[in-house]
Amino acid sequence: MTDPFLPRIKAAQRDLIEDCGTMRRIEEKFGYSKSNIQRWGDAKYPDLMTIDAVRLLEADCGIPHVTMVMAEVTGRRLTDPDQEHAFAACVMQSHADLMRETAELAGKMALAFADGHMTPAEATAADRAAAQMEEAARQLRSALAVVKAAGGVKAGLRVVGSD
Template sequence: MSDAFLYRVKAAQRDLIERCGGIERAVTITGFSKSHVGRWNNPNDPDLMPIGAVRALEQDCGQPLITAVMAEASGRRLTDPEAERQSEVNVLAAHAEVMRLSGELANCVAVAISDGHFSPTEAASVDRVAASLEKAMSELRAMAAVVKAQGGMSASLRLVRD
């Protein structure tokens, strides 16, 4: 396994724990000890979640974060069975969130490299913002797929006059 893959899995573990309500709640969901879950949440600890814990946490938050990383490592991508729900997403709101997070990511990287050194802590900060951007992009792409499948839809644009 490559280091990059392991860093992706560790980042997905951290995101999954966060989306399930933090370490304490992940302990309740998985039945593992607080120290064990803490090691999964620590980017510097090599411990990886067992499949049962991954499944329980992904089911709890409804987001297959680690499963998606595993699929991507095999050149695959997951599909969202609730894609129809995305058709209700406002095109402008979805685009605005992607653009906001793009700006936040650009700023985070600029701050991280401004002193000429990119530390592991700064890399973790960049990764957190990138994960949020990745989620927003995924939501925008799912919405676009539904729009294509339906042959188009209103973009909820309104003309404002004085």
């Protein structure tokens, strides 16, 4: 896979499969074969999900993993209008989540580079950590967009011990 888009799509497909439950559940509920599901989630195979499979599985788990990657490669972003109010109240939590995921990625990368050679397994672990960091960054950006649209929000912080 020389196209950098393909590993991102394969990672999104793997995340989508994981969020939908077991392969057996997907096989029974949607009628896709176990071997197809395995190939969709395995980076060694070039198999991509059909649009119908993406639509059904994303609707099932409620997270548009593949659709988000498709939007991002064209310079677009997805938004969820139902979450706008929740984001306004959680900018600090979103920031903390991003910092935690960034530290997780940094740890994976440090372990991978410790011996001077990155293995495919280490690259996969780092890619998963990077995907989680990307999601945390998306959440923070969404929260910040709500704050900007609202003209700012009160942080609700105060110095402990002050009146």
